[in-house]
Amino acid sequence: xxxxxxxxxxxxxxxxxxxxxxxxxxxxxxxxxxxxxxxxxxxxxxxxxxxxxxxxxxxxxxxxxxxxxxxxxxxxxxxxx
Amino acid sequence: xxxxxxxxxxxxxxxxxxxxxxxxxxxxxxxxxxxxxxxxxxxxxxxxxxxxxxxxxxxxxxxxxxxxxxxxxxxxxxxxxxxxxxxxxxxxxxxxxxxxxxxxxxxxxxxxxxxxxxxxxxxxxxxxxxxxxxxxxxxxxxx
Numbered sequence: 001x002x003x004x005x006x007x008x009x010x011x012x013x014x015x016x017x018x019x020x021x022x023x024x025x026x027x028x029x030x031x032x033x034x035x036x037x038x039x040x041x042x043x044x045x046x047x048x049x050x051x052x053x054x055x056x057x058x059x060x061x062x063x064x065x066x067x068x069x070x071x072x073x074x075x076x077x078x079x080x081x
Numbered sequence: 082x083x084x085x086x087x088x089x090x091x092x093x094x095x096x097x098x099x100x101x102x103x104x105x106x107x108x109x110x111x112x113x114x115x116x117x118x119x120x121x122x123x124x125x126x127x128x129x130x131x132x133x134x135x136x137x138x139x140x141x142x143x144x145x146x147x148x149x150x151x152x153x154x155x156x157x158x159x160x161x162x163x164x165x166x167x168x169x170x171x172x173x174x175x176x177x178x179x180x181x182x183x184x185x186x187x188x189x190x191x192x193x194x195x196x197x198x199x200x201x202x203x204x205x206x207x208x209x210x211x212x213x214x215x216x217x218x219x220x221x222x223x224x
Contacts, residue, residue, distance in 0.1 A: 006131065008129060008199065008201060009129065009201035009213045009215065010215055010220050013213070013223070047215075047218055050215065050217060054199070057133055057134035057137050058134075058137075059197070073131055073134065073199070075131070075134075075199050076201065077215040077217050078195065078196070078197070078198060078200060078201060078215075078216075079195075079200070079202040079213075079214035079216060080128065080130070080135075080159060080170075080171070080194055080195065080198050080199075080200025080201065080202065081112050081170065081191060081194045081195045
């Protein structure tokens with residue numbers, strides 16, 4: 001399946017786009033998604049451990065499963081307020 | 082009530098939105114653009130959000146605060162886009178029967194906003210560089 005990962009702030013600047021298209025096969029979790037993102041965009045590697053993944057606007061955990069119709073976003077440490 | 086806005090926050094309107102005869106206390110917190118951070122000079126800030134999720138998270142915070150404190154009215158507004166010095170980036174207004182609960186709830190909401198609401202700040206430093214602020218993570222200044 002092909003997943004569009006929404007990117008924000010430093011992640012968007014590093015990739016140079018506000019979405020990253022990731023192709024995944026088989027059962028996929030947040031952990032495997034992060035690995036695939038780093039393979040596509042090695043410059044995300046130093047910060048991927050700091051990034052949280054949101055699935056359908058909820059923070060996910062490493063073993064949260066990703067489905068083809070999930071809305072996925074990469075959430076760097078937040079700094080609102 | 083929670084809101085994201087590109088427009089300057091109307092502080093009087095925020096205050097009016099929570100004041101009523103039912104409450105004995107209103108706490109209004111404003112987060113404002115600070116000129117100096119650890120000696121570095123800020124010229125302006127830019128805020129961006131993942132708006133769908135930010136709104137959901139803010140609504141959840143309001144709901145949780147209402148369970149924990151006897152809140153009569155609650156307004157949380159976060160500004161997005163470009164902010165000059167001293168402009169308000171966030172307003173939190175809480176009305177409760179007594180002041181202790183309003184202070185506690187406003188403090189708790191602000192602490193949570195800084196952990197779980199997907200909004201990001203970019204420093205436009207006076208030296209011409211810019212830098213996304215990601216607490217706990219090193220982000221190099223960009224030209």
